[in-house]
Each structure stands twice: as structure tokens, then as C-alpha cells.
Amino acid sequence: xxxxxxxxxxxxxxxxxxxxxxxxxxxxxxxxxxxxKDDKSPxxxxxxxVNELITSKIKELTPNIPIVSEETVNLKKKNTSKIFWLxxxxxxxxxxxxxxxxxxxxxxxxxxxxxxxGVVGVPKKNRLFYSFAPGESYLIESGIVKKINCKKxxxxxxxxxxxxxxxxxxxxxxxxxxxxxxxxxxxxxxxKFCVIxxxxxxxxxxxxxxxEWDYAAGHAIAxxxxxxxxxxxxxxxxxxxxxxxxxxxxxKRSENLND
Numbered sequence: 001x002x003x004x005x006x007x008x009x010x011x012x013x014x015x016x017x018x019x020x021x022x023x024x025x026x027x028x029x030x031x032x033x034x035x036x037k038d039d040k041s042p043x044x045x046x047x048x049x050v051n052e053l054i055t056s057k058i059k060e061l062t063p064n065i066p067i068v069s070e071e072t073v074n075l076k077k078k079n080t081s082k083i084f085w086l087x088x089x090x091x092x093x094x095x096x097x098x099x100x101x102x103x104x105x106x107x108x109x110x111x112x113x114x115x116x117x118g119v120v121g122v123p124k125k126n127r128l129f130y131s132f133a134p135g136e137s138y139l140i141e142s143g144i145v146k147k148i149n150c151k152k153x154x155x156x157x158x159x160x161x162x163x164x165x166x167x168x169x170x171x172x173x174x175x176x177x178x179x180x181x182x183x184x185x186x187x188x189x190x191x192k193f194c195v196i197x198x199x200x201x202x203x204x205x206x207x208x209x210x211x212e213w214d215y216a217a218g219h220a221i222a223x224x225x226x227x228x229x230x231x232x233x234x235x236x237x238x239x240x241x242x243x244x245x246x247x248x249x250x251x252k253r254s255e256n257l258n259d
Contacts, residue, residue: 006109006117006132009061013107013119014128014140016057020050020105021123024090032097042093047071051089054107058085065109068244070213078242083111086239088213092189101125102188108216113238118220120194129194129221137197137225150226150253151199159257160185162192162204175205175232175250179257193218193251197225202257204249205232211244228252 024046032044051071058067068079069087085107090096092103101124109117120129129148131137137148154160161181163172168184176184181203187195193215195201216239223229229237232248 001111001116003133003136007136009109010117010119010130010132012061013054013057014130016053017105017107017119017121017128020053020089021121021128023053024050024096024103024105025123028096028099034097042097043071044090044093044097046096047090047093050105051087054087054089054105058087058107062109068213070211073213073244075244079240079244080242082240083109084240085109086115086213086216088190088217091214092191095188100188102191104189104191104194104218106190106213106217108213108220110212110216110239113240115216115220115223115239118217118224120190120217120221122191122194125191127194129197129218131221131224134224135226137221139194139198148198148221148225150197150222152202152253152257152259153199154202156258158182159202162187162196162201164188164192164206164209168205169207171207171232172205176203179203179252190214190218193222193227196227196251196253197222199253202253204251206249207232208246208248210246212239212241212246213244215246215249222251226254228255 027046034044067085088106096103105121107119108115117132128140139146159181160183161176192204
């Protein structure tokens with residue numbers, strides 16, 4: 001796919017993400033209907049409605065590309081596609097149900113193991129991120145579109161890491177020491193990728209966790225903004241695995257986190 005085609009697809013998703021984000025807020029305010037899935041995780045009518053809106057728009061834009069969504073995937077069927085969509089309609093469902101503001105709406109287009117296009121909505125923060133090529137990552141905030149490039153926002157000498165848990169494991173803490181991290185902030189969902197892309201935070205490390213749809217859209221935005229994304233043992237972080245499981249993860253805003 002050419003860059004102009006990818007740009008066109010990503011930009012045509014933005015209105016749908018805004019609509020889906022607003023509907024997620026409206027459904028929460030009315031009182032969510034929650035059920036428990038087979039894997040013991042919760043799902044709400046908000047997740048399902050967002051999934052319906054995003055999936056139907058993607059089918060309209062790219063009718064011949066398969067869609068893998070967290071809410072409809074058949075985990076017994078192996079993924080053999082080289083080009084496919086990954087959708088996580090609401091990443092951070094527990095955050096969403098609890099009324100917090102870090103949950104995200106996510107869609108990514110994967111081509112030959114790489115998420116080349118990503119859209120991430122953060123409805124309660126009024127932020128919408130999208131990307132379609134290296135050097136082409138954007139944040140829409142308060143109606144203003146701004147290109148983002150991982151430029152450091154923290155003061156020089158301050159290196160701030162993100163964590164999905166209050167107390168990271170020793171393996172993660174030891175990895176963060178390598179980068180002279182002097183502060184760790186807990187943050188949920190794929191929003192972590194996006195705020196590294198903006199340069200607000202510097203690094204995120206995680207052991208094997210979650211599935212490809214949890215990371216792919218944020219990965220596209222951060223990597224296309226200039227972030228370095230690998231596994232903890234410095235291997236490429238690739239998509240299109242048969243079982244969708246993520247390896248370990250290391251996201252760095254830049255090679256030198258003080259720059």
C-alpha cells in the first residue's frame with residue numbers, strides 16, 4: 001500500500017473514533033451492562049458498541065482485509081494472514097468500567113509483521129492519535145492537529161518510566177536502571193505508547209503480557225514518531241504470530257533518553 005492510501009484510510013477513521021469515543025462516555029453515564037468472558041475478564045456494552053462502530057467503518061474502507069478484534073477473535077484458529085487489522089475497541093476495560101480516564105480505542109493495520117497504521121482514541125482526555133508512515137504521527141487535541149516526534153518534554157536529567165503495575169518486578173526494575181530512570185509512573189492501556197510518542201515520558205518495559213491487539217495501534221504511533229521498540233532482549237517486536245501472544249517489550253523514546 002502506498003503512503004497516500006494509508007493516510008487516506010487513517011484520516012477517514014478519525015470521525016468514527018470520535019463518535020465511538022463519545023458513545024463510550026455516554027454509555028458509561030447511563031450505566032454499563034457488564035458480563036464476564038471465558039477468560040474471566042470483563043466486557044461491557046461499551047466495548048461491544050465501540051467494536052461495532054470501528055469494525056463496520058474498517059470493512060467499508062478495506063473490505064478485502066481481514067479484521068482481528070479482541071471481542072470477536074477465535075483463538076482456536078491460527079492467524080496466517082500477512083495483512084490484517086488488529087482492533088482492541090477498549091483497551092483498559094477495567095479502567096473504563098471504574099470511570100477512569102486512561103482507557104483507549106485502538107485499530108492498527110499490520111503489513112508483513114509491522115503495524116504501519118495506527119489510530120488510538122483517548123476519549124476522556126480529548127486526545128486522538130493517528131499515524132500512517134514513519135515520520136507521520138499526529139495528535140489531535142482541542143481541535144488542533146500537531147505532528148509528534150518523541151521530543152523530550154521532561155527536564156534534562158529526569159528520566160521517567162511508565163509501568164502498568166504499581167510495583168514492577170525485579171527484572172523490569174533492573175532493566176530500567178540501565179537507563180538511569182529516576183521516576184516511575186503507573187499508567188494503563190496503550191496510552192503509554194502515545195505519551196512516549198509525544199515525548200512526555202521516556203521509557204516503558206514489560207515482561208510477556210497481553211495480546212497483539214493491545215499493543216499494535218500504539219506501537220505504530222510511537223515507532224512512526226521515532227521511538228525504538230524491541231523485546232527486552234533486543235529482538236524485533238513483530239506481529240502476525242499464530243496465537244497473538246506478545247513477547248516482552250521495551251519502548252525507548254530515543255537511544256539517549258536525555259536528548
